[in-house]
Amino acid sequence: MIEKTFNNYLLLSVTAFLSFAMMFGYLIYTDSESYNKYKDLFAVNPNVIFSYNDAQSKNELRAVTKQLDKLSDTHYYYMKQCVAQTSFGKECEVRFIPSYVWGLYMTSDNSEVGTSRAMINGKHEVSIGVNEALVSEQVYNSIKPDKDGKKQLKLIFTNDEGKRVLRKYDVAAAYSDLNEYHDDLETSYSIGAVYLNIGSVDEGECGIINLALFIYTEQKDFVIQQLRKSDVACMEVYTTQNQAVLDIKNGIMNKYIIAAVLFILLGINLYSSFTNALNDRKFEIGVKRAIGAKKSSIMLQFVIEGFTVMLANTLLSVWAVLNLMNVYKFVKEIVFNEKYIVTINTESLILFVVFTFFLTLIFSLLFAYKSTKVEIVKYLKEEL
Amino acid sequence: MVKDINIELSGIKKSYDKPVLKDICLSVTNYSYVTIVGKSGSGKSTLMNILGLIEGFDGGIYRFNDTVIKKGKDYSKLRYENIGFIFQSYNLIPTLTCRENIMLPLVYSSKQSGSLDEIIESLDIADLLDKKVTVLSGGEKQRVAIARALLLNPSLIIADEPTGNLDPVNTKIVLDLLEKENKKGRAVIMITHDDTIAREARKVYRLENGVLHENY
Ligand SMILES: Nc1ncnc2c1ncn2[C@@H]1O[C@H](COP(=O)(O)OP(=O)(O)O)[C@@H](O)[C@H]1O
Ligand SMILES: [Mg+2]
Numbered sequence: 080m081i082e083k084t085f086n087n088y089l090l091l092s093v094t095a096f097l098s099f100a101m102m103f104g105y106l107i108y109t110d111s112e113s114y115n116k117y118k119d120l121f122a123v124n125p126n127v128i129f130s131y132n133d134a135q136s137k138n139e140l141r142a143v144t145k146q147l148d149k150l151s152d153t154h155y156y157y158m159k160q161c162v163a164q165t166s167f168g169k170e171c172e173v174r175f176i177p178s179y180v181w182g183l184y185m186t187s188d189n190s191e192v193g194t195s196r197a198m199i200n201g202k203h204e205v206s207i208g209v210n211e212a213l214v215s216e217q218v219y220n221s222i223k224p225d226k227d228g229k230k231q232l233k234l235i236f237t238n239d240e241g242k243r244v245l246r247k248y249d250v251a252a253a254y255s256d257l258n259e260y261h262d263d264l265e266t267s268y269s270i271g272a273v274y275l276n277i278g279s280v281d282e283g284e285c286g287i288i289n290l291a292l293f294i295y296t297e298q299k300d301f302v303i304q305q306l307r308k309s310d311v312a313c314m315e316v317y318t319t320q321n322q323a324v325l326d327i328k329n330g331i332m333n334k335y336i337i338a339a340v341l342f343i344l345l346g347i348n349l350y351s352s353f354t355n356a357l358n359d360r361k362f363e364i365g366v367k368r369a370i371g372a373k374k375s376s377i378m379l380q381f382v383i384e385g386f387t388v389m390l391a392n393t394l395l396s397v398w399a400v401l402n403l404m405n406v407y408k409f410v411k412e413i414v415f416n417e418k419y420i421v422t423i424n425t426e427s428l429i430l431f432v433v434f435t436f437f438l439t440l441i442f443s444l445l446f447a448y449k450s451t452k453v454e455i456v457k458y459l460k461e462e463l
Numbered sequence: 464m465v466k467d468i469n470i471e472l473s474g475i476k477k478s479y480d481k482p483v484l485k486d487i488c489l490s491v492t493n494y495s496y497v498t499i500v501g502k503s504g505s506g507k508s509t510l511m512n513i514l515g516l517i518e519g520f521d522g523g524i525y526r527f528n529d530t531v532i533k534k535g536k537d538y539s540k541l542r543y544e545n546i547g548f549i550f551q552s553y554n555l556i557p558t559l560t561c562r563e564n565i566m567l568p569l570v571y572s573s574k575q576s577g578s579l580d581e582i583i584e585s586l587d588i589a590d591l592l593d594k595k596v597t598v599l600s601g602g603e604k605q606r607v608a609i610a611r612a613l614l615l616n617p618s619l620i621i622a623d624e625p626t627g628n629l630d631p632v633n634t635k636i637v638l639d640l641l642e643k644e645n646k647k648g649r650a651v652i653m654i655t656h657d658d659t660i661a662r663e664a665r666k667v668y669r670l671e672n673g674v675l676h677e678n679y
Contacts, residue, residue, distance in 0.1 A: 366554050369517050370611070371543020372571040455517040459554050 087359050088388045091352040095389055098345040099396035099435055105337060106427040107404055109330055114422045117323050125317040128302055131291040132311050139309050140292055146305045153296035159277070160289035166233035167221045172272040173234065174291075175280065176207065209278045212248035215271025219253035232273065236285035244284050248275065331426060338434055345438060353385070353446045357453075364450055365458035374451040381450045385443030393435045465648035468493055468528065468545060468618035475513065475523035476673075483509050485673030487523065493618065495650040496642075500661050501670035507654045508623055510670065514652060515621045516542050543572045547612030547649075551624035553604040555596040555611075562592040565610045572615055582610050586640065602633030609640060620644060622653040626660070634660075 132140055140157075147153050159175040207213050212232045214222075222230045232248045292311075296302045299317045306313040364377055404421045411419035468491070475487035483506035491497060501507050512518035516527070516538040525532040527541055548554070555564045565579075583589050586606045591599060599607065605625060612620060622641065626634040638660065645651045653664075661667050668675040 362554075363556050363558075366556055367567065367571065368539065369515070369542070369548050369554070370568045370571065371539050371546075371615075373539045374537055376571050456512045459517075459550065459552075 087356055088384070091349070091356050092388055092392055094345075094348045094352045095392040095438075096396050096399075098341065098348065099393050100400050102338065102341050102345075102434055103397055103431055104400045104403065106334060106431055107400060107421065107423045108407075109334065110423045110427050111404065111419070111421050113327055113330055115417075115419055117327070118420070120316060120320060120323055123316045123320075125299060125315070125320050126295055126297065128294040128296065128299065128306070128313065128315040128317070129291065130294065130306050130311050130313045131289060133289055136311070137290060139311050140290055143305050143309045143311060144292065147294065147296075147302065150296065150298060150301075153294060153298060153302065155292055155294040157277075158291040158293060159282070159287050160291065161236070161285045161287050163273075163285065164235040164237075165218070165221070166235075167223070169221070169270055171218060171234075171270055173236075173285070174272050174274050175277040176274055177277055207251050207274060207276045209276045210248055211251035211276060211279075213252050213254060213274035214250055215273070216253050217270040218273060219250060221270065222250070234273070236280065238284050239286045242284075246280065248279065334427065334430060338430055342434065342438070346441075349438060349442050350445075353442050354449075357381075357446060357449055360450070361453050361458040364453045365455045368453075368455045369459060377450050378447040381447040382443050385446045386439060389435070389439035389443065393439070465493060465616065466545065466618045468650050469526075470514070470528070470619070470650075471524075471526045472514075473524050475510075475520050475525060477506070477509055477513060477518075477520045482673055484513075484520070487673075487675055489668070489675060491619070491650045491652060493648045493650055494645065495652075496645045496665050497650075497652045498661055498664035498667045499652070499654050499670055499675070500656065500658075500667060501654075503656075505670045506673060507670050511621055511623045511652065511654060515546055515548055539571075543568060543615055545618050547615070547617035547620045549605070549608055549612050549620065549622040549625045551627035553601075553608045555604060555608055557595075557597050559596065560592070561588065561594055561596060561599070561607045564596060564607060565592075565614060567611060568615050579614065582613050585643070586610050601628045602630070602636065605629060605633065605637055606640075609637070613644065618649055620649055620651045620653075622651065624654050624656065626655065626657065 130140070130143070144155060147155055156177045161173050161175075162170050163173045165171055214232060218232070219230065222232055224230050230250045232250055233245060234248070235243055235245050237243050294302055299315070303313060303315055303317065367377060368374075401421075408419045408421050411417045470492075471490045473488045475484055476482070477484040487510060489497070499507055499510070509518065513520045513525070516532065519534045521534075527538075528545075530538075530541065532538065555561075556567070559567070565582075583592070586609060588603070588606050588610060591603055591607060596604065596607065605628075609625075620641065625641070626637050629637060634657075641651050641653065655661055666677075668677055670676075
């Protein structure tokens with residue numbers, strides 16, 4: 080009996096399974112793709128804006144900070160940059176920061192985001208004392224430990240007049256840079272930057288070549304506008320994030336459109352599948368009704384059967400799609416060596432649940448209703 | 464114990480594309496054994512379906528016990544409480560076993576089956592119970608169908624050419640069974656096209672031009 084009923088629902092099951100799988104697959108695929116595309120971007124605090132210029136254009140930055148001083152919900156600090164010689168032979172970039180900063184930004188050529196953030200021992204914030212240095216892992220590994228096993232960084236600065244001075248710093252911490260420094264690029268930046276407390280050196284001892292401004296603000300639009308107006312370079316993720324949010328919103332629109340189209344296509348398919356299933360059962364309905372089955376009993380039977388078939392196929396399609404996505408993830412990670420996270424948004428999940436629930440409800444009820452419209456006599460005459 | 468049955472038809476009309484039944488008058492009570500003959504297409508099955516409350520009619524009065532039958536209403540309760548159907552083509556559900564077919568009425572009725580063992584014994588179908596319907600012979604199928612019809616202890620048996628597909632041996636078995644059930648007090652209305660059967664019957668009607676003629 081169950082086996083025969085299953086056969087009766089095979090066509091319907093295949094239709095429902097494929098359609099639900101298509102819907103769920105589309106949702107989880109687009110959500111995962113957009114999550115993986117944007118996860119780095121949204122990990123960056125949009126309130127932090129980074130601006131830089133060469134030391135000669137100090138005044139332009141000053142003009143900006145004058146504006147920023149008026150804002151109560153905006154904080155900033157300067158970071159000065161120069162180049163120094165290390166004791167292990169390479170040049171490295173030195174950046175002077177206040178003793179407490181809320182974040183460090185690095186420029187990046189290969190990041191989609193445009194900027195990414197250096198993490199220091201897993202934190203986005205760091206404090207460095209006078210005569211302490213924060214170094215990249217590459218620098219840290221290059222320093223030879225002294226007799227006590229301590230690592231001390233020795234830097235030789237050259238000022239604008241060509242005067243050289245040697246300074247020693249204790250290594251406070253090493254950071255791993257999110258950016259990849261290419262070893263084949265034999266530049267001073269290839270080993271990552273050294274961060275020093277601004278109080279550690281006299282400006283006259285080292286030729287400052289760059290000035291950077293770190294801004295933390297709640298008024299992102301205004302600050303970005305000021306920076307652009309003053310014609311200083313500005314790096315911020317806020318605009319990119321807004322674009323991404325728009326992108327994602329469009330994605331949601333697309334989801335609803337696709338859902339509506341699928342709903343109609345699926346509706347037509349399910350209708351004919353249900354009608355087929357019902358046609359095969361008309362004789363059974365006729366016999367049961369002749370025996371004395373009430374319309375409601377027949378209806379209940381078909382509601383239950385319809386619901387069971389649809390629910391089973393919903394679960395089956397979700398299971399199948401999840402497996403498929405895991406294969407995709409596996410391929411991404413093993414073959415393409417990209418970290419990939421399979422995820423689905425709450426809205427998508429709600430959309431899917433509503434989608435399947437309504438199709439199940441509408442068609443089970445329609446199915447059941449149509450089953451009661453079967454004329455008893457008409458189908459009894461069939462020869463066995 | 465068989466329940467009381469008292470049905471009365473007067474002036475029943477039914478047309479499809481053309482009139483099939485024009486003025487049917489008939490009364491049936493316990494112990495009635497009515498046989499109806501008539502040409503193919505004369506409307507015998509139509510009359511049986513109306514009697515069995517699985518088809519409506521266009522005019523006339525049909526009283527089933529105390530109930531006046533109205534058009535468009537569903538009388539499933541009267542059906543399972545009173546009527547057992549037997550058809551020429553058996554109308555067993557092929558996906559079910561014999562036992563499931565016989566027990567099917569119980570799914571839709573809270574009524575306790577009268578005497579399943581007795582029915583099975585008297586129909587000699589104990590060996591068939593777990594078989595699929597599709598593997599049975601015609602005579603076996605009809606006995607299973609009769610068992611299903613008798614399960615809820617009906618007061619009225621409606622048999623539409625029950626022997627139409629059977630050989631003489633099985634025809635005799637089925638007729639004897641109906642005779643036996645009639646003796647218990649059940650009313651039997653049977654259609655046949657077999658003259659010998661009709662001649663042996665106590666009360667024979669001929670359906671012609673939409674009207675029943677008595678004592679053919
Ligand atoms: N559901 C129906 N729709 C239209 N015509 C029908 C229907 N059922 C029966 N008829 C017609 O009514 C007439 C009587 O049919 P039926 O009662 O099956 O005759 P019998 O059983 O005496 O052979 C036939 O002409 C048949 O074609
Ligand atoms: Mg007929």
